[in-house]
Amino acid sequence: MDFAHDNYPSYETMYNHDEAYGKKARRTLWNVFWIMLAITIAELVVGFMAPGKGWTGALWLKIFFISFTLIKAGYIVMAFMHLGHEVKFFKYVILMPYIVFMFYLIFIVLVEGTYAGEKGNVTRVDQVLVQQQINLRKSHGHGAAHEAAAGHEEAPKEEAHH
Amino acid sequence: MAHIAEYDAKEAWSGGQSPFRVSYGKMFMWFFLISDALTFGGLLVSYGFIRHKYAEVWPKAENVFTHFPFVEQHLPLAYVGLMTFILIMSSVTMVLAVEAGKRMDKKGVLIWMFWTIIGGLAFVGSQAWEWFHFIVGTDEGAMRNVWDMATQKYVLQEWHGANMVVNEYGVPQFANYFFFITGFHGTHVFSGVVINFVIFMNAINGTYERRGHYEMVEKVGLYWHFVDLVWVFVFTFFYLL
Numbered sequence: 001m002d003f004a005h006d007n008y009p010s011y012e013t014m015y016n017h018d019e020a021y022g023k024k025a026r027r028t029l030w031n032v033f034w035i036m037l038a039i040t041i042a043e044l045v046v047g048f049m050a051p052g053k054g055w056t057g058a059l060w061l062k063i064f065f066i067s068f069t070l071i072k073a074g075y076i077v078m079a080f081m082h083l084g085h086e087v088k089f090f091k092y093v094i095l096m097p098y099i100v101f102m103f104y105l106i107f108i109v110l111v112e113g114t115y116a117g118e119k120g121n122v123t124r125v126d127q128v129l130v131q132q133q134i135n136l137r138k139s140h141g142h143g144a145a146h147e148a149a150a151g152h153e154e155a156p157k158e159e160a161h162h
Numbered sequence: 163m164a165h166i167a168e169y170d171a172k173e174a175w176s177g178g179q180s181p182f183r184v185s186y187g188k189m190f191m192w193f194f195l196i197s198d199a200l201t202f203g204g205l206l207v208s209y210g211f212i213r214h215k216y217a218e219v220w221p222k223a224e225n226v227f228t229h230f231p232f233v234e235q236h237l238p239l240a241y242v243g244l245m246t247f248i249l250i251m252s253s254v255t256m257v258l259a260v261e262a263g264k265r266m267d268k269k270g271v272l273i274w275m276f277w278t279i280i281g282g283l284a285f286v287g288s289q290a291w292e293w294f295h296f297i298v299g300t301d302e303g304a305m306r307n308v309w310d311m312a313t314q315k316y317v318l319q320e321w322h323g324a325n326m327v328v329n330e331y332g333v334p335q336f337a338n339y340f341f342f343i344t345g346f347h348g349t350h351v352f353s354g355v356v357i358n359f360v361i362f363m364n365a366i367n368g369t370y371e372r373r374g375h376y377e378m379v380e381k382v383g384l385y386w387h388f389v390d391l392v393w394v395f396v397f398t399f400f401y402l403l
Contacts, residue, residue: 008178011185012375016264025261033254040250044243047224047402062403069398073391080257080387082380087169090182094192102203109207113214126215133219133333136305 015085032079039068191381195388198350202392205346206399209339221332223401229295242401245288246393249351252281253390256358260383263376268365271379275362278386282355289348296340299323299330306330340400347396350389357382 017025043065050061078084083091115121122130174181182189213220224238231241255277262270299322306321306328321330324337331337361382370376 009180009183010375011180011183011188012377014183015380016266016375019265022261022265026258029254029257029261033250036250037247040243040246043398043402044239047239065398065402069394072394076253076387076391076394080253080390081384082260087174087181087183089171089174090184090189093182094196098196098199098203101200102207105203105207106210109211113211116211116215117217122215129333130216130219132307133216136307 029079032075036072036075039072043068185377188377188381188384191384195384198388199392202343202346202395205339205343206395209343209399212335212339216333216335219333221329221336226296226331226336227292227401231291239401241288241292242397245285245292246397248281248285248288249390249393252278252285253387255281256383256386260376260380263370263379266371266376268368268371271365271370271376272362275358275365275379279355279358279362282351282358282386286348286351286355289344289351293341293344296337297323297325304330343396343400347389347392350392354382354386354389357385 046061046064050058077095083094169183174183180186180189184192227242228236228238229241230237255274259271259274259278262274301322303320303322305318307316308319308321308328309315310317321328323330324334324340326338326341327334329337361378364370364378365376370378
């Protein structure tokens with residue numbers, strides 16, 4: 001085998017193509033664009049209309065948003081970033097370490113986040129912060145100044161923690 | 163593609179060539195993007211943790227981002243939808259520039275890169291507008307305990323807008339994460355625009371025509387698509403969920 005540098009393949013020009021192939025490629029890219037646009041509009045419509053959103057909201061909504069996001073991410077990485085056309089080994093080298101690490105991180109955070117959110121494990125400072133926010137929210141709006149003052153009365157001595 | 167069909171896995175690993183069939187420049191752009199993606203992943207996961215912890219008092223995005231330029235009505239999520247559209251659109255123009263580069267079509271590269279730069283600037287401008295309205299806040303405001311330096315005490319007072327310590331819309335953590343994650347993403351968009359501009363000027367000067375390939379456009383395109391990719395996740399976890 002010849003190891004001379006002159007024989008080293010030119011990967012920069014290897015992926016060049018002619019007009020006929022380019023036409024096909026462009027059609028694919030525009031199709032991907034329309035799919036992504038449709039997904040984004042669907043997400044916005046659902047996000048606009050769906051009641052009870054948020055972290056405490058319905059489970060199907062979270063699954064809906066996250067799975068649509070992952071579909072969009074897949075289209076970006078595979079079509080736009082061209083990873084779908086790369087060699088199989090390269091795909092794995094890029095994607096596998098990231099996916100494994102992120103699943104691990106999400107798993108850890110879900111487990112620990114559940115622990116941190118349990119009543120007995122919330123720190124005193126956080127309890128005060130949350131209670132203050134709830135009190136202030138109640139007092140939000142006109143003619144609620146009295147309520148706000150009442151919510152404030154228990155606050156100052158806790159604030160010394162800061 | 164033809165060059166993939168020719169790929170013989172056994173021979174590819176026997177030396178004298180890249181088993182991944184990519185140039186070192188493209189490969190290291192990918193490696194950089196992975197490390198950057200880990201940073202963004204860590205930020206979003208920690209955002210999820212804090213949001214989970216303060217779930218009962220976390221503000222809802224559609225109550226916070228309700229403005230739209232030149233329109234008086236409350237239009238929740240409409241503006242961020244437009245921003246998302248701008249970024250996806252600029253991702254498409256970028257990929258069309260890359261495609262033109264593979265045909266050695268200098269004019270096509272220039273046209274599509276020009277639109278990509280315009281899209282990037284429009285996005286950065288939109289983000290500045292969004293930050294401005296978030297910081298200034300609403301007319302009605304909210305009652306907040308604000309630290310008074312003179313008396314060294316918290317004073318309950320009417321507060322408008324958000325900064326790193328006081329937030330009209332809810333817990334200050336919401337503002338902290340909003341500023342940090344969209345700010346970090348906006349920095350990426352801005353540097354992407356700058357790099358795009360450099361490559362655009364090189365393409366005008368014919369650097370890549372002399373070089374015989376437009377791979378630099380592809381590499382900067384990878385970075386640009388990554389910025390779009392991050393925004394897709396920020397959009398979901400910050401605005402939709």
